[in-house]
Each structure stands twice: as C-alpha cells, then as structure tokens.
Amino acid sequence: MKNYLYTFGLTLCSCALIVSCAKEQPTYKLSSPDQATTLEFSLTESGAPQYKVSHNGTSVLEPSLLGFEFEDLKSMTDGFEIISSEEHSADTSWEQPWGEFKTIRDHHNELVVHLKETEGEQRLMDLKFRLFDDGLGFRYAFPKQEHMDSVKISNELTQFTFPQNHDVWWIPVHAENSYYESLYKKSPMNTTDTINTPATFETKDGLYLALHEANLTDFASMTLLKSKDNQYESDLVPWANGVKVYAQTPFETPWRTLIIGEQPGDLVTSTLMLNLNEPSKIEDLSWIKPSKYIGIWWGMHLDKYSWGQGDKHGATTENTKKYIDFAAKHGLDGVLVEGWNLGWDGDWTADGRAFSFTQPYPDFDIEAIGEYAAMNNVRLIGHHETAGAAKHYEDQLEDAFKLYNRIGVNAVKTGYVNKYLDKKEWHDGQYGVRHYRKVIETAAKYHIMIDNHEPVKGTGLQRTYPNLMTQEGGRGQEYNAWSADGGNPPEHTTILPFTRMLSGPMDFTPGNFDFSYETPNKAMVPTTLAKQLALYVTMFSPLQMASDLPENYESKPAFQFIKDVPEIWSETVVPNAEIGKYVTMARKDWNSLDWYLGAITNADARQLQVPLTFLDENTSYTAQIYEDGEGANYKSNPYPINITTKTVDRNTTLELNLAAGGGTAIRFTPITE
Numbered sequence: 001m002k003n004y005l006y007t008f009g010l011t012l013c014s015c016a017l018i019v020s021c022a023k024e025q026p027t028y029k030l031s032s033p034d035q036a037t038t039l040e041f042s043l044t045e046s047g048a049p050q051y052k053v054s055h056n057g058t059s060v061l062e063p064s065l066l067g068f069e070f071e072d073l074k075s076m077t078d079g080f081e082i083i084s085s086e087e088h089s090a091d092t093s094w095e096q097p098w099g100e101f102k103t104i105r106d107h108h109n110e111l112v113v114h115l116k117e118t119e120g121e122q123r124l125m126d127l128k129f130r131l132f133d134d135g136l137g138f139r140y141a142f143p144k145q146e147h148m149d150s151v152k153i154s155n156e157l158t159q160f161t162f163p164q165n166h167d168v169w170w171i172p173v174h175a176e177n178s179y180y181e182s183l184y185k186k187s188p189m190n191t192t193d194t195i196n197t198p199a200t201f202e203t204k205d206g207l208y209l210a211l212h213e214a215n216l217t218d219f220a221s222m223t224l225l226k227s228k229d230n231q232y233e234s235d236l237v238p239w240a241n242g243v244k245v246y247a248q249t250p251f252e253t254p255w256r257t258l259i260i261g262e263q264p265g266d267l268v269t270s271t272l273m274l275n276l277n278e279p280s281k282i283e284d285l286s287w288i289k290p291s292k293y294i295g296i297w298w299g300m301h302l303d304k305y306s307w308g309q310g311d312k313h314g315a316t317t318e319n320t321k322k323y324i325d326f327a328a329k330h331g332l333d334g335v336l337v338e339g340w341n342l343g344w345d346g347d348w349t350a351d352g353r354a355f356s357f358t359q360p361y362p363d364f365d366i367e368a369i370g371e372y373a374a375m376n377n378v379r380l381i382g383h384h385e386t387a388g389a390a391k392h393y394e395d396q397l398e399d400a401f402k403l404y405n406r407i408g409v410n411a412v413k414t415g416y417v418n419k420y421l422d423k424k425e426w427h428d429g430q431y432g433v434r435h436y437r438k439v440i441e442t443a444a445k446y447h448i449m450i451d452n453h454e455p456v457k458g459t460g461l462q463r464t465y466p467n468l469m470t471q472e473g474g475r476g477q478e479y480n481a482w483s484a485d486g487g488n489p490p491e492h493t494t495i496l497p498f499t500r501m502l503s504g505p506m507d508f509t510p511g512n513f514d515f516s517y518e519t520p521n522k523a524m525v526p527t528t529l530a531k532q533l534a535l536y537v538t539m540f541s542p543l544q545m546a547s548d549l550p551e552n553y554e555s556k557p558a559f560q561f562i563k564d565v566p567e568i569w570s571e572t573v574v575p576n577a578e579i580g581k582y583v584t585m586a587r588k589d590w591n592s593l594d595w596y597l598g599a600i601t602n603a604d605a606r607q608l609q610v611p612l613t614f615l616d617e618n619t620s621y622t623a624q625i626y627e628d629g630e631g632a633n634y635k636s637n638p639y640p641i642n643i644t645t646k647t648v649d650r651n652t653t654l655e656l657n658l659a660a661g662g663g664t665a666i667r668f669t670p671i672t673e
Contacts, residue, residue: 028085030111032131037260039129039136041113048078049115049127053136055260058205064159064231066127068140071152071243076125079117086112096274097285097466098542102570102590106275108132121147130255134270137214137255144250153245156222158234158256160211162189165230167202169499169579170195173223173237178419178427179454180473183488184495186580190229197457198502199224199232200267202579207260210267210502214255214276216459217437220245221428222256237429245430254459259502265574267498268585277460287410287447288466290542290567293381294327295336296320297509298547301481302517307339308346309361315340316363320380321372326550328376330563335373336381336413336545340364344385349417352387357400370407381451381543382409388418388454390425390435397439401446410447411469411543413507414439416454428456440465451507451543458504470505470541477509477547480525487523490634490661491580491602493531497538498579509547510535511562515638527600528638529558530628531663536565537598538585543567558641561626561665565596573614582606582658586614593670595621599656600663603634608656612668615650621668623648627657634661647671 027042037060041051044065053061067077088110095103111129116122126141142148166189171182173194180196189201198212211232213222225235234256236244255276261267282288296314299305305314315337323335341364343355360366373380382404386393404412416427425431436456443450444467453472462468474496480487493508500506510532512525525532536544544567546553553559569587577583584599595615599608615621622645629640638661648654648668656664 026082028111028113030087030109030129030131032133033091033107033109034133036133037131037136039111039131041111041127041129043080043082044078046078047080047118049080049113051129051138053258055207058207059163060207060209060260061258062161062163064161065157066140066159067157068153069155069157071154073148073151074120076117076123077157079119080115080125081118082113083116084114088112094279096463097280097288098290098568098590100540100569100572100587101271104271104274108275123148130276132272132275134261134266135257135259135272137257137272137276139255140253142247142249142251148249150246150248152243153236153247155244156234156236156253159227159231160224160233161228161231162201162203163230164204165190166204168192168195169200169495172196174426179416180457180500181475181479183475183492184499189226189232192226194223194225194235195232196223198499200499200502200579207262208264208267208498209261210259212257212259212273212459212502214257214273214460215278216254216433216456216461218247218430218434219254220430221433221456222254237426239429239431240424263574264498264577264579267502268574269572270502273460273502274463277463279463280466281464282444282466285466288449290469291333291379291411292544292546292562292567293334293336294323294332294546294550295338295381296323297336297338298481299549300338301478302519304549305339308344308348309363313339313361313363315361317365317369320364320369323550324369324373324376324378327378330553330559332378332546332563334379334381334411336383338383338385338413340366340383348385349387352385352389352418353392355386355389355392357384357393357396358403367407370409374408379411380407380409382412383415384412385415385417388416388421388423390416390421390432394435394438397442401443401448404448405446411449411451412443413451413453427454432456440468443467449543453507460504462504469543470507472507473503474500474506474508476507477512477525480512480523481517482519482521483523484521486521487526489603490526493535493539493600494583494602495580497583497585498577501540505541506539507541507543507545508535508539509545510539511546512548513556513558514548514552525638526634526661528628528632528634528659528662529641530626530632530659530665531600531634531661533558533561533626533665534598534600534663536562537587537596537665538583538600540569541567557643558626561667564667565665566590575610575614576608582608584608584610584656595668597666597668598663599658601658601661603660605660605662606658608658609653610656611653612648613650615648615668616670617650620647620649620671622671624667624669626665628659628662628664632659632662634659
C-alpha cells in the first residue's frame with residue numbers, strides 16, 4: 001500500500017496549548033485541522049485527568065474523567081501532575097487494497113500529555129489525543145516503569161458525559177446472545193443500561209455522534225455503562241474470573257473514538273477508525289481479492305438441506321458441482337459450502353469438540369471438488385464452524401489452513417455459534433480478542449481471507465490485516481428464515497449503516513428473490529425485490545453473497561444487477577438519509593468510471609429527490625434503473641420491479657418512488673462517443 005507524506009510537525013512541551021495561567025492546573029487545548037472541533041484537557045483540583053469536547057462552539061462532551069483501577073495495585077485516577085506535553089500534526093494519504101474509499105487521508109492534530117503521580121510510587125501514565133475533522137480518538141499508554149510491571153485491570157473509568165439526555169441507537173450487551181445479534185432501539189440515554197458500541201447519538205443540538213473504539217489489540221472490548229442520565233462510563237468485558245485485562249508494561253489501550261457529524265451520512269463516510277489502526281503487516285497483497293459468491297447455505301436455513309449427514313445433506317459432491325456450474329455460468333467468483341466436514345451430526349451447538357477441519361464427510365470429495373472448481377475458474381469458500389470451541393479450533397488451525405491452501409481455497413467463513421468460547425469466556429473479552437487475532441494471523445500465513453461470523457466487533461483491524469475481509473456481528477438475512485419474531489423488520493437495514501456498519505464491513509448476505517417460502521415461525525424477507533438489489537450498495541462487504549437458491553435466479557432479469565454490482569468502491573457519498581427511515585447511498589466502482597446508487601426505506605412508502613451531483617463533471621451517463629413496480633409492497637406483493645434506462649448527468653435530479661419496504665438500485669455508466 002502506498003503512503004504519501006504531505007506535512008508533519010512536532011512541538012515538545014507546547015506552551016501554545018496552555019490557555020490557563022494557573023500554574024498548578026493548566027488547561028491544554030487542541031483543535032481539529034478544520035478548527036471546527038476542540039478538545040480541552042486538564043486536571044481537577046485532586047489531580048484527576050479530565051477532557052471535554054466541543055464542535056463549532058457547541059458542547060459535545062462535558063468534563064469527563066479518565067483513569068484505571070487494578071487488582072492488588074492502587075488505582076490511577078487522581079493525584080497526578082503534568083510533567084510535559086507534546087503536540088504533533090500530520091497530513092498523509094494512504095491507499096487501501098479494498099474498501100469504501102480507495103485513498104484515505106489521515107489529517108489530524110495530536111496532543112500527548114505525560115502524567116506522573118505526585119506521591120507514593122510516582123507511577124507514569126500518558127494520554128494521547130488525536131483530533132480529525134470527523135472526530136476524536138484517544139488512548140492511554142503505560143510506559144515501562146519500576147513500580148508497574150504485570151497488572152490486572154479491574155476497571156477502566158473513562159467517562160463520556162453529554163450535556164443533555166440525548167437519544168441513542170443501541171443494542172444491549174450479552175442479552176439475546178453474545179455476538180451483537182439484536183435489533184437496534186432508539187431511546188433516551190437515561191432509559192438504557194449497558195450498551196454495545198458503536199452507539200449512535202442524535203443530539204438535541206442536531207449533531208450525530210458515534211462512540212466506539214479502534215485498534216482493539218490484546219485487550220477487552222469496551223461496552224458503555226450508563227452511570228448518570230447523561231453519562232456513560234467504559235465497562236470492559238471481563239474474563240470468567242472477573243479480571244478485565246491482563247497486561248504488562250509497556251502497553252497501550254485501544255483508541256476510544258467519537259465520530260462527530262452534522263448529517264447522518266457524515267458517520268458513514270468517516271475514516272477515523274481506519275486511520276487509528278496500524279498499516280498493513282501483510283506485504284504481498286496480491287492474493288487478497290474481493291469477490292461475489294453463492295453458497296450451500298440458504299437451503300439449510302429453509303430446511304431444504306441439512307448440515308449433518310442424511311437424505312437431505314447439502315454438502316455433497318454432486319450438489320456442490322451444481323453450484324459451481326451456476327457460479328461459472330453467471331460469472332460469480334466463489335461457492336461457499338457449509339456442512340462438508342465431520343462434526344455436524346446431532347446437537348453440534350452443545351460441544352464443538354466433535355468438529356474436524358480436515359476430514360470431509362464420505363459424500364464430499366474435497367479433492368475432486370477443488371479441482372472441478374479450479375477448472376471452472378470458481379473458488380471454493382471454506383467453512384469452519386467451531387460452536388465456540390476455540391481451543392479445539394486453534395489445535396487444528398495449521399493443518400486446516402494447510403489443507404485449504406493446497407486445494408485452492410483462499411477464503412474461509414468461520415463461525416462461533418455458542419454463548420461462550422470454550423464454555424466460559426465471552427466472545428468480546430480479552431480471551432476472544434486474542435483468539436480471533438490468532439486465526440487472522442494464521443490465515444494470512446497461508447494466504448487465506450476470513451469472513452468471521454459470531455465475531456468480536458470490528459475496530460478497523462482490516463487495515464493491519466487486510467485478509468480480514470468481512471464479519472457478521474449483527475442480525476443478517478438468515479433471521480428472515482427462522483426467527484421467532486418474524487425476521488428483521490423493514491427499518492433494520494435503514495439503521496445498520498449508521499450503527500453496526502460503523503465498525504466495518506458486514507456479511508449481511510442480501511439477494512433473496514423468492515418470497516414465497518414457508519417456515520414454522522412465519523418469518524419472511526421483509527423487503528421488495530428492488531430493495532434486495534439496493535442492499536448491495538448500502539450494505540458494504542468486499543465478500544458479497546447472492547444468498548438465494550440458484551434456481552430462484554434463473555431467467556430473472558433483475559439478477560443482472562447482482563452480477564454487475566461491484567464489491568469494493570473508490571468513493572462513497574450519502575446524498576440523503578434519516579436513521580431508521582431511509583438512506584440513499586452512491587458509490588463509485590473501484591475498477592471503472594461507473595457509479596451505483598442504492599436507496600431503501602422502512603415500512604413506509606416514500607418519494608425521495610436525489611440530485612446526482614456526485615457524478616463526474618462534463619459526462620453523460622446511461623442510468624439503468626431497477627425500481628419498485630406498480631403495487632409493490634413488502635408484505636403483500638414484493639415482486640413487481642421495473643427495469644428502465646434514461647440518460648442523466650450531474651445536473652439531473654432523480655425522483656425515486658420507494659414502495660413500503662422497498663428500494664431502488666441504479667447503475668450509472670458513462671456514455672462514450
């Protein structure tokens with residue numbers, strides 16, 4: 001990946017940041033490059049570190065305390081003095097191997113404050129703040145020091161104190177499950193308890209904020225505990241024994257992040273999280289390739305196929321070859337095969353130690369299928385379900401990835417369907433964070449990309465390990481097959497871009513064309529056909545699935561959009577959106593001059609005016625439009641779709657008519673003379 005350095009500045013012990021003349025308690029002030037956002041840092045009278053944030057003169061965070069508590073050690077929450085400070089400025093650009101933007105600008109100002117206890121062991125703690133035009137990142141750093149070596153963190157006491165009781169979009173912690181598969185709710189802060197991040201706020205002042213973290217490395221995931229009506233405090237996910245984090249100096253925490261936007265779309269286009277991660281540790285990126293795939297998967301959720309052995313076994317040699325034939329015929333890159341390996345028989349969710357990741361079932365000839373896929377220029381996408389038996393999986397990792405590497409499998413979907421890892425540890429505690437990192441690093445060694453289901457939340461790690469392509473970590477399409485609550489409601493996908501998707505790509509698996517299936521729970525895909533197409537634009541994933549059964553795509557003109565739409569983008573804009581109601585997103589193809597647009601709505605039909613100002617200047621385009629047809633409605637008649645073309649340019653304003661639960665998908669192709 002390329003890196004272009006524009007400017008870099010450093011000021012030691014920057015007196016310019018001291019805006020208070022009080023010698024004992026100076027206040028340090030830092031502004032974002034565009035001067036819109038301001039951070040102030042100071043110590044209280046008791047020597048407790050605190051910070052506050054404002055945007056264009058409006059308070060975003062009121063004074064909020066910082067600190068840590070430890071087992072067997074005195075807490076580090078007050079009694080500090082500032083011994084020195086540094087100010088840095090950077091303006092660089094770097095290229096991603098894939099993403100929602102091809103080139104990302106890292107433009108920030110940084111303040112580093114070095115603290116020392118005034119009494120006792122006089123331990124050291126540093127605080128690092130980075131202000132970008134799109135928000136704030138800050139982290140703690142503990143240097144190597146005489147009186148602090150190995151530590152057991154019992155609490156991180158980072159506060160986020162808002163000036164008012166704002167509304168927040170949130171999901172609970174470890175409620176229905178332990179891997180974020182809950183429906184988002186919007187409610188006042190004071191009615192919540194402990195919530196996951198990203199948490200998205202609509203403020204009384206008209207701002208849109210998101211709290212999250214970046215570069216989660218060998219640490220516990222941060223959740224947010226409501227400590228006052230207008231305040232959250234970091235609440236680290238513990239080990240089974242109650243310890244939050246085991247660490248040894250020197251160490252740094254993940255970055256705590258705050259995105260600040262004036263429109264909902266500003267949250268979507270923020271690159272703050274990626275900029276706070278380390279550059280790629282993988283030098284040769286040539287084997288990392290985004291792709292579109294189908295899979296022996298949806299049939300299992302509809303009970304047409306089974307994962308385990310028997311008359312309905314889906315992962316057979318014969319059936320897999322049929323899927324490969326379909327993929328080859330339609331230019332799809334891969335075929336996901338679930339249920340191919342020993343361990344699926346019986347209640348596999350109870351104990352994942354029966355799984356073998358190298359031994360196929362007798363009716364699945366993995367060697368022959370690998371050869372057949374290669375002959376047809378289609379790759380197998382491997383599948384490793386662990387049922388949460390992480391240690392059992394780690395014991396087989398090398399052999400499993402060696403096998404896949406040898407037969408040409410370069411992408412693996414992993415799964416952890418169990419409340420706990422190894423029957424006792426949370427997915428998002430330090431134990432889980434370490435496990436998922438080991439899988440990603442081992443996969444990179446064998447040139448294998450990862451699609452992680454039941455994961456720890458994304459925090460931008462895909463910059464450092466670009467083979468971490470996509471994750472689940474939210475309620476995906478499968479809930480529309482069997483969920484007891486009837487599936488994901490229509491507003492779900494109008495919320496995800498501003499909440500779950502802020503943590504990184506999501507393997508939502510759109511693309512259902514058949515709405516007539518029957519399941520015991522009466523679950524259904526709550527969209528029109530046109531909305532299923534639009535989701536390929538609004539729901540980003542560099543590994544993108546066409547989720548339905550192959551036969552449901554045959555002879556369907558709308559399938560052309562799925563074949564055409566790219567998986568990665570060089571530019572992304574959000575012309576209009578209202579969280580929970582509708583979103584319009586436009587993206588430019590990574591490899592061509594084409595643009596694509598997706599617009600989706602909740603259960604309400606609506607008209608949207610979309611100016612096409614994002615299109616290139618002095619260029620006319622053919623717009624191929626896939627829109628809801630007459631009478632379309634997600635409940636009663638999801639199928640009607642109109643496919644039309646018209647000539648447009650950046651001066652055109654399109655009127656989009658979205659049916660209830662509907663959408664519009666458009667491809668814009670430049671007209672050449």
